Amino acid sequence: MTALVEGAELESFSYRITRADLVAYAAASGDQNPIHQDEDVAVAVGLPGVIAHGMYTLALAARATDSWAGGPGRVVSLGAKFIRPVVVPAGSAGVEVTVAGQVRSVADGRVTVALEVTCAGEKVLGGATAVLDA
Amino acid sequence: MPVDPALVGRSFGPTALTDVTEDRVAAFAAATGTPYQPGSPAPVTFPIVVAFEAMTALMTDGSVGISLQHVVHGEQRFSYTRPLYAGARIAATLRVDSIRSIGGADIIATTSAVTDEAGNLICEARATLVHRAPEEATP
Numbered sequence: 189m190t191a192l193v194e195g196a197e198l199e200s201f202s203y204r205i206t207r208a209d210l211v212a213y214a215a216a217s218g219d220q221n222p223i224h225q226d227e228d229v230a231v232a233v234g235l236p237g238v239i240a241h242g243m244y245t246l247a248l249a250a251r252a253t254d255s256w257a258g259g260p261g262r263v264v265s266l267g268a269k270f271i272r273p274v275v276v277p278a279g280s281a282g283v284e285v286t287v288a289g290q291v292r293s294v295a296d297g298r299v300t301v302a303l304e305v306t307c308a309g310e311k312v313l314g315g316a317t318a319v320l321d322a
Numbered sequence: 323m324p325v326d327p328a329l330v331g332r333s334f335g336p337t338a339l340t341d342v343t344e345d346r347v348a349a350f351a352a353a354t355g356t357p358y359q360p361g362s363p364a365p366v367t368f369p370i371v372v373a374f375e376a377m378t379a380l381m382t383d384g385s386v387g388i389s390l391q392h393v394v395h396g397e398q399r400f401s402y403t404r405p406l407y408a409g410a411r412i413a414a415t416l417r418v419d420s421i422r423s424i425g426g427a428d429i430i431a432t433t434s435a436v437t438d439e440a441g442n443l444i445c446e447a448r449a450t451l452v453h454r455a456p457e458e459a460t461p
Contacts, residue, residue, distance in 0.1 A: 196428050203354075205357060209353060209354070209355075212349070212352065212353040213350075213353035213354060215349070215353075216346070216349040216350040216352075216353045217350065217353075217370060217371055217374065218350045218368075218371055218374055218375065225368055229358050233391070242398065243367055243395070243398065244353075244354060244400055246367055247353075247354040247356065247365060247366075247367045248354060248355075249352060250356070250365060250366035250367050251355065251356045251357075251365075253366070254365075254366070255356075255401065256357070259362070259407075260358075260363040260364075260365070260366075260405075261362065261363035261405045263366045263399070263400075263402065264402055265368050265399060265400060265401040265402065266367075266400050267398055267399020267400060267448070268395060268397070268398070268399075269397040270394075270395055270396060270397065270398070270452075300442075302435065
């Protein structure tokens with residue numbers, strides 16, 4: 189595990205999202221908006237296809253953050269803007285989202301990490317940051 | 323129709339108390355492949371379960387003037403006071419912080435306080451909702 193020191197580039201993780209994952213997430217989270225499950229509905233509202241819940245992508249950012257922290261329970265804050273939809277094609281291949289991070293600062297017992305969350309090389313979250321208990 | 327600026331300062335909720343069971347936490351974690359062991363803190367974004375209910379209360383309130391299918395989630399941040407564990411019962415109360423209108427869209431900033439059944443704060447879930455009103459017929 190990379191030490192959480194200022195400037196450290198953290199291990200990046202790639203996570204696969206399938207439509208089955210979105211169905212499971214919809215049930216677990218309560219967000220049953222059909223644009224995250226039904227191609228016809230998604231296309232009808234002008235989307236290129238079924239898109240992941242923004243919160244799904246943010247959950248992946250949290251998953252990576254817990255890995256960098258060495259386990260759950262150290263995140264003081266985590267958030268981002270949803271700047272681009274993650275389109276999830278049908279089939280078991282789904283789509284891959286990559287979460288990278290760099291330690292911005294370590295001060296007052298807090299570690300601030302800037303995250304870069306991308307899909308097909310394009311940023312999908314904006315201003316993504318996490319603050320951890322050091 | 324733009325959202326009424328008088329919405330700023332209004333509260334929605336508290337939502338009904340939700341039992342944070344091991345099963346619910348495990349299902350939420352599994353959906354995103356997040357490792358979870360019983361007895362360890364719930365995933366960071368788990369409180370969206372109740373925050374989303376509070377947001378839905380805002381978006382479906384007939385007096386607010388939001389049409390649900392025209393709302394997108396613009397931004398979300400969680401700020402923790404203490405970790406959340408299974409066994410807790412939690413609820414969310416949403417407050418509308420501000421509304422800005424940009425290019426035909428209303429940007430509605432909200433903060434949902436996620437509390438346990440004793441009313442103690444677990445985390446704040448700040449959400450920005452972007453509401454793009456349906457095109458009105460132009461004369």
